[in-house]
Structure formats: structure tokens, C-alpha cells
Amino acid sequence: MRGGIQIVIYYLMLGLRLKGNCFNMSDLVSVVVVTYKRLEYLRQTVESILRQSYYNLEVIVVGDGMEEDVAEYITSLNNRRINYYWVEHCGYPAKARNFGIQKALGQYIAFCDDDDLWYPDKIAKQVAILDGCPGLLLCCSLRNTIDGKGNRIANNVNWIPKKLSLRSLLLTNYITYSSVVIRGGILNKVGFFPDTVTFKAVEDYHLWLRIVNKGDVFMIKEALVEYRIHNSNITANLFWGTKLTLLVLNDFFKNHSVSYSTKMVALMVIYLKRIYYKIKYSYPLG
Numbered sequence: 001m002r003g004g005i006q007i008v009i010y011y012l013m014l015g016l017r018l019k020g021n022c023f024n025m026s027d028l029v030s031v032v033v034v035t036y037k038r039l040e041y042l043r044q045t046v047e048s049i050l051r052q053s054y055y056n057l058e059v060i061v062v063g064d065g066m067e068e069d070v071a072e073y074i075t076s077l078n079n080r081r082i083n084y085y086w087v088e089h090c091g092y093p094a095k096a097r098n099f100g101i102q103k104a105l106g107q108y109i110a111f112c113d114d115d116d117l118w119y120p121d122k123i124a125k126q127v128a129i130l131d132g133c134p135g136l137l138l139c140c141s142l143r144n145t146i147d148g149k150g151n152r153i154a155n156n157v158n159w160i161p162k163k164l165s166l167r168s169l170l171l172t173n174y175i176t177y178s179s180v181v182i183r184g185g186i187l188n189k190v191g192f193f194p195d196t197v198t199f200k201a202v203e204d205y206h207l208w209l210r211i212v213n214k215g216d217v218f219m220i221k222e223a224l225v226e227y228r229i230h231n232s233n234i235t236a237n238l239f240w241g242t243k244l245t246l247l248v249l250n251d252f253f254k255n256h257s258v259s260y261s262t263k264m265v266a267l268m269v270i271y272l273k274r275i276y277y278k279i280k281y282s283y284p285l286g
Helices: 004-020 039-050 068-077 094-103 122-132 166-171 184-190 205-210 234-257 258-281
Strands: 029-036 057-064 080-089 108-113 135-146 152-154 181-183 216-228
Touching: 029 039, 029 094, 039 057, 039 068, 039 108, 057 068, 057 094, 068 080, 080 094, 108 122, 108 184, 122 135, 122 181, 122 216, 166 205, 166 258, 181 184, 184 205, 205 234, 216 234, 234 258
Parallel strands: 029 057, 029 108, 057 080, 135 216
Antiparallel strands: 108 181, 135 152, 135 181
16 A cells, blocks of 8 residues: 555554644544434434544534434533534435535544444544545544444454455445544545435445545554444344445446456455355345
8 A cells, every 4th residue: 555654654653642642733623423313322422522532623413304302412512513404304324424524624524423432532543644644535443343232242343454445345345434534625536425315324335435446545453433233133234235235336337447357256245245145044135
């Protein structure tokens, strides 16, 4: 990866910056949080964001529909760094996410689901990486997984390839949505989240592919977020995810130049996953 040595050196220096609490506070980070009928979790999410050691944040909470209790909660915080907006309810997050992006003023844009949690130094560590390596377009991290009650159920569950590249990302989406910080300017080149229900639940994967296709990304080999799982029927979600992934891949291949061999390997992996789920969980392949 271009700039790899620079990243290593800069990341080694990060410990000294954190110890001295010395950040370049000129870099505003806009945090986009989309919410829908999850005030209990949203409270925890917002608290984890506002507790960041990196102070220069603006938090943009966007409701998928107007919710009075959310509006009252945000107002009660009496914190100039956080604002609440809403869009007409549509049932998928891309529209509200894109609205939040349009409101963002920061050089960097971070994303967080309304039920996930951040560890206190998350943004500080990512800003340090992005500031030190101007060529990087996206910085993400590993994650820990928690259940609906906040109990840890898995540590660092991401599969991480040796090289973060378009080829490896086409095999599986190893980028956790709530761990991502991007340079806002890249969206002017690749576009926003696809604003259609067709890509509901995989709109983030669609965007990550377009960003990685444009330049370098970096993953911090440390869990900086807690990713929450609610549904006990995880196997059904995994199987359905292969269908959605196929939609993303076919759309990406249609609009971007990718070698034949890369396409075939990516599609083969998806179909093998579908066969595996068919055998293990007795799902139809249709």
C-alpha cells in the first residue's frame, strides 16, 4: 500500500500524542448518526460519541421520520456540538445518511449506527492516521460484538486480509460501518450512499467499494467500536446477505472496470457461501 511506511511511523507516534493529549484541533469531524425508534440505544451511542477524547466534533443525528422523544432528548443535552434533523420516513437508512452528509461541515466524516458504541480514543486515533497520511481516503478499525444488553459476545470478529484492496473487499465486506472515518471530499468524486431500497442493509458496502476503487484505505488493528447484534436468527441474515451482496457486486461490475478474473473469483465466493448456507441451514437457493 502506498504510504505504508509513513503510516507505520505515524502510528508509532500516536501513543505519544495520546499521552500528551496533543491533537490538531483544527480538523473538525462530522459524525452522522441515523436513528429510527431506538431512543434507549441512541442515548448510549450519543454518550459514547460525546465522551471522545478528540473534542472537535459535530454530531448530526438524523431521524428516519420525526420522533418527538428523540428531539426532546437532543434538546435536553444542551450541547452545541449536537443537532437533530429528520427526513420523511422511507424505511431504509441511505436517504437519512445522505442528508446528514449534506449537513456536515467537517474535513472528516464519521459514521455510527444508533445502537453501536465507540471507545473513547477512537476518533483521536483515526484523525492522527488521516492527518499523517494525506493520501488515505478512509480509516476503519476492528470491532468487538455485543448483544442487545451490552454483553460482549465476540472480540475482533473482522476477517482482515493481508492487503486492504479492492480485490480483497470484493470477496467480503470486512469494513465495519460504525468504525469508518472518511475524507469528506472523496464523496464529491464517488457519490453518496445509493438512495434506493434495493440496497437496504448493504448501501455501506456499495460506498466502500467505490472509495477503495479510488485510493488507499487503512485499518487500525484494534477494536475501537462495539457492534451490537439484536436478532437471534443470525443465520437467516447471513443467507439473505448473500443475495444483497450479489446485487452490490453486479451493480459495481456494471459501472466500473474490473478484470474478468477478479469478477469470477468474487462471484464464486458468494455462490459458495450460498451453497454452504443451503447445506448447513436448509435454505433454498432461489
